[in-house]
Amino acid sequence: APKGRTIGSQKKSPRYNTERPRHGRRRWLWWLSGIGLLILLILAAAYWWYHQNLQPVDQTDTTTKTLTIGEGDTFKTVATTLKEQGLIRDVRAFDIYTRLSGSRNQLHTGVCQFSPAQSLPEIVTKLSQGCHDNRVVTFLPGGTVVDSRYKPQGQDATTALKRAGYSEESIKAALAKTYDSPLFANKPAGTSLEGYIFGDTYSVPANQGPEAALKAAFAHM
Incomplete structure (x- = not known):
């Protein structure tokens, strides 16, 4: 037998380190889990944001x-x-x-x-x-055309029209307008509508101006 070699000895197989690939797989699993969790958090946040923005701005504010x-x-x-x-x-x-x-x-x-x-x-x-809305205007009995210091504040026709959503410009124009009605046959030219607006609640088409509410009040006189 050759010198230095034992009879019956076998050549040992080389050892391979299997630990590193195993750690690599674990690392990838952690990465994938982290990415998946991040995606879930983003989706949850997006859903929360979307759901919140579908809610009313203020549930207690019914002002139209x-x-x-x-x-x-x-x-x-x-x-x-x-x-x-x-x-x-x-x-x-x-x-x-x-x-x-x-x-x-x-x-x-x-x-x-x-x-x-x-x-x-x-x-x-x-x-x-499609909208088919009406405006609701309430003229108070005995109310003036404009706010008066001799009456409680907010009981005048101008304020009532503002509450219904009409602009200040359109209200001024409507109150200064000349109306063709037998009701005004004896009304002096240039005088206001004081005493001609019957106090009641009126529902008029929302696409019409304050003249519609005033005409409804005139019809009750």
Whole structure:
């Protein structure tokens, strides 16, 4: 037998280190788990944000605000106006909801009344179905045309029209207008409508000016 070699000895197989690949696989599993968790957190945050922005701006505020939708208006321009008036929380959430609900191409012209107490889905539903709203105007019995120091504040016709959402300019124009009615046959030219506005509650189309409310009051005299 050759010198230095033991009879019956066998050549040993080389040892391979299997620990490193095992650690590598664990590291990849940790990475994948972390990425998956991050994606879940992002999705959860996105859902929370979207759900929150569908809620009313203020459930306790039922004050109505008027929105006029004309030819050529889009949901994008309407969303901007709604946000400016404090009726929706976020324009992007509005855009997403109209796309998901399939109502993006169902905008109708008209005059709509909304309040901060309405949710975004309620507002979109009303917009897509078309608005046929009325304004409610309450003239108090014995009220003056404009605020008077001899009467409790807020009981005049001007304030009543403002509460109904009419602009100050349109109210001034309506109160200064000459009306063609037998009621005013003996009314001196240039005098106010003092004494001609019958105190009651009137419902008039929202797309008409304050003249409609005044004419309704004149008809009761």
